[in-house]
Amino acid sequence: MSVFRCVLFYTAVCHFGESKLCEHDIKLDGILGESLTIFKLSTRSDYEKLLLKSIANKTKTKLLSYKLKGHESHHHGLHSKYIYHENNKSVMINNLQRGDEKNYELTVEQTNGEEEFCNIKVKVYEGISNLxxxxxxxxxxxxxxxxxxxxxxxxxxxxxxxxxxxxxxxxxxxxxxxxxxxxxxxxxxxxxxxxxxxxxxxxxxxxxxCNPSKDNSLWYLMPYTPVLLVIFLPIVVVLVVVIKRKCNKGQHKKQCTNPSNGEQSRPPAPAPVLEETPDPTHTVYATVKKSENSNRPFSSVYELAGPSDDNSHIQSRNSEDTRI
CATH class of the missing domain: 2.60.40.10 (Immunoglobulins)
Known part of the structure; x- marks a missing residue:
């Protein structure tokens, strides 16, 4: 783009001594919304005033006037639309719009009263973006x-x-x-x-x-497989060594034998103590007070053991008989 503008500026170089600032009419294309430099003035001591006009239907409208000697500008209409830059001697149209697509006349007045002019035709296009x-x-x-x-x-x-x-x-x-x-x-x-x-x-x-492996969500990683191996293989080796060392310790034995179990390792539960089963034979011990008046021996072991709950009333009767 800069080369294109340089060519346009070169074609706008004035041939002094003639009534026109430029040898031929200038045609310029500008980008919608951007700035466009329409003319660069040469440095001459006899230039006194610059005047920019638009031409539509044979009617000329003043847009900008600038006193080159006193560096004083007068804007007709929009103040910042048409500008003359003293530092590079250029006339510029800011923020190009569709309405700026027209013919312009640039006039320079000399100190002796003579005028030089140049006709400029501007076209505005929408620039290409986001291709x-x-x-x-x-x-x-x-x-x-x-x-x-x-x-x-x-x-x-x-x-x-x-x-x-x-x-x-x-x-x-x-x-x-x-x-x-x-x-x-x-x-x-x-x-x-x-x-x-x-x-x-x-x-x-x-x-x-048309890569058939695109159905795999990780297909795009295939070119990077060697790099991934170099990065992750040492990590895997270190993890294996650490786990193996933990497996060699007694307190981590359960965790190593069953790595999927996330519970905290603890010592094995003690084996249940089996209680001894008592002999089904019941041995009954009893203290029997023998009556002082009775001299007969016990007739059986049941008599020695004493009366049972079921025969308590019989035993009570016998006690009464003995007292009599």
Whole structure:
């Protein structure tokens, strides 16, 4: 863009001694919303005043007047729209809009009263912005086709061109369809959009086109497998060594034998103590007070043991008889 403007400025160099500031009328293209330098004035001591006018339907309207000797400017209309920069002797239109697309007349008055002028025609275009290449893939019937579209957010009067690597393609449409073969499987295709005010380019490489492994969510990591191995393999080795050392310690034995169990390791529970089963034979001991008046011996062990609960009333009767 800077080279383009330099060429325009070069064509606007004045040939002094003539009635015109410039040899030919100047045609300039500006970007919508940006600034445009329409003329650069040469340094001459006899220049006294600069005047910028617009021309529409043979009617001239004053836009800017500037006293070159006293460095005093007078704006007619918008104060910051039309500016003369003393430092680089340039006349500029700020924030170009559609309404700025018109013819202008720049006049310079000399100290002797003579005037020199130059006609300038300005066209305003929307610049190209945010150029991208969208890609659609079709892998049916064991073939791979890629459809690339050159898209832009803004831009008018745009021409499109395509390149395969460093080779220009005879294709000027915004859509390019490619069948993947061994000749172009790793090629880079570049789309360039141009108009009279700017240009932009965007590209796409076909190396990953119709890759069957794209169904795997980690397919994009495959080129980095060696790097990942170098990073994570030492970590895995260190973890294995640490776990093995813990397994050699007694207090971590349970955790090592069952690593999936997240409970805290603790000593094994003691084996239950088996109680001795008593002999089903019951031995009954009893103290029996023998009556002083009875001299007969015990007739049986049951008598020695004393009366049972069921025969208590019989034993009570016998006691009464004995007392009698």
């Amino acid at each position: 991208t290449v969208s890609v659609t893939e079709d892998s049916r019937n064991d073939t791979c086709k890629v459809i690339m579209k050159c898209l832009m957010q803004t831009g008018e009067n745009v021409t499109i061109s395509w390149m395969k690597d460093d080779e220009n393609l005879s294709h000027d449409s915004s859509t390019l369809e490619i069948s993947i073969t061994s000749d172009n499987a790793n090629s880079t295709y570049t789309c360039t959009a141009r108009n009279s005010v700017n240009e932009q380019s965007s590209n796409h490489t076909l190396s990953s086109a």
